[in-house]
Amino acid sequence: MTAAIAPSRKPRHIAVIMDGNGRWAQRRQRPRTLGHRAGARAVQVCVDFCLAEGIEALTLFAFSSENWNRPPEEVGALMKLFLRMLSLEVDELHRRGVRLAFIGERRGFPEAIRDRMAEAEIRTAGNRALTLTIAAGYGGRWDIAQAARKLAIEAAAGRLDPATIDETLLGSHLSLAGLPPPDLFIRTGGDLRISNFLLWQLAYTELWFTETLWPDVDAALLRAAVADFAERERRFGLTSAQVAGGAT
Numbered sequence: 001m002t003a004a005i006a007p008s009r010k011p012r013h014i015a016v017i018m019d020g021n022g023r024w025a026q027r028r029q030r031p032r033t034l035g036h037r038a039g040a041r042a043v044q045v046c047v048d049f050c051l052a053e054g055i056e057a058l059t060l061f062a063f064s065s066e067n068w069n070r071p072p073e074e075v076g077a078l079m080k081l082f083l084r085m086l087s088l089e090v091d092e093l094h095r096r097g098v099r100l101a102f103i104g105e106r107r108g109f110p111e112a113i114r115d116r117m118a119e120a121e122i123r124t125a126g127n128r129a130l131t132l133t134i135a136a137g138y139g140g141r142w143d144i145a146q147a148a149r150k151l152a153i154e155a156a157a158g159r160l161d162p163a164t165i166d167e168t169l170l171g172s173h174l175s176l177a178g179l180p181p182p183d184l185f186i187r188t189g190g191d192l193r194i195s196n197f198l199l200w201q202l203a204y205t206e207l208w209f210t211e212t213l214w215p216d217v218d219a220a221l222l223r224a225a226v227a228d229f230a231e232r233e234r235r236f237g238l239t240s241a242q243v244a245g246g247a248t
């Protein structure tokens with residue numbers, strides 16, 4: 001049993017690359033899509049953990065802009081799974097006070113999924129226990145490009161002076177603008193990369209990687225990541241002494 005972590009040392013926002021579903025299934029000589037179904041169960045474990053620990057925001061990378069290039073059968077199976085999850089899970093998430101949000105380019109998704117995403121966002125908008133953001137059709141480069149496009153449209157229409165564009169203004173047009181940036185990033189599956197996830201928003205996020213495949217994630221693993229985070233010194237470019245509030 002690990003000692004409780006002081007609330008001030010806990011991450012407010014956790015962002016996760018849920019990777020390793022395909023390998024989890026292949027190790028069992030099963031089709032990759034079975035791994036995605038097992039991965040959906042691990043999402044529930046992760047949401048339960050965040051609710052129990054009082055984490056404010058959880059952002060999950062479910063499907064990247066590049067994942068559209070996977071074999072059509074796998075993409076099709078993932079779409080079916082998204083629709084199923086949206087049909088089965090939203091009631092329960094709403095009951096538990098979870099606010100749902102989706103980030104990413106929605107145009108490629110079937111209409112039934114886009115409708116359910118919009119409904120879930122509207123229905124859960126007033127919830128405060130946890131903000132659960134699902135990144136679907138998401139890419140960090142897409143995010144920065146869409147923010148730049150919005151500003152360019154404003155500037156071209158004469159409503160925005162380009163000289164006023166700074167990090168704060170661009171940041172306010174990015175996905176997740178309403179949330180604090182992720183404090184803790186977790187990637188399962190053993191690969192040490194960002195894979196076009198939140199490129200801007202992860203600027204000062206603490207990174208934590210594990211070999212564990214996503215469907216095998218449990219509360220103990222998430223607790224270990226949070227405990228590791230709690231031990232880190234976040235300097236944001238300052239010196240250790242500055243952070244400690246001592247001599248500069």
Ligand code: IPE
Binds near residue numbers: 018019021022023067
């Ligand atoms: C992550 O698992 C889920 C998605 C990208 C949709 P993968 O499907 O990438 O699993 P591996 O990395 O091939 O094991």
Ligand code: IPE
Binds near residue numbers: 017
């Ligand atoms: C990242 O995993 C995207 C998601 C988990 C949704 P990938 O499996 O697509 O990443 P790469 O291809 O190994 O970089």
Ligand code: MG
Binds near residue numbers: 019020021189
């Ligand atoms: Mg993968």
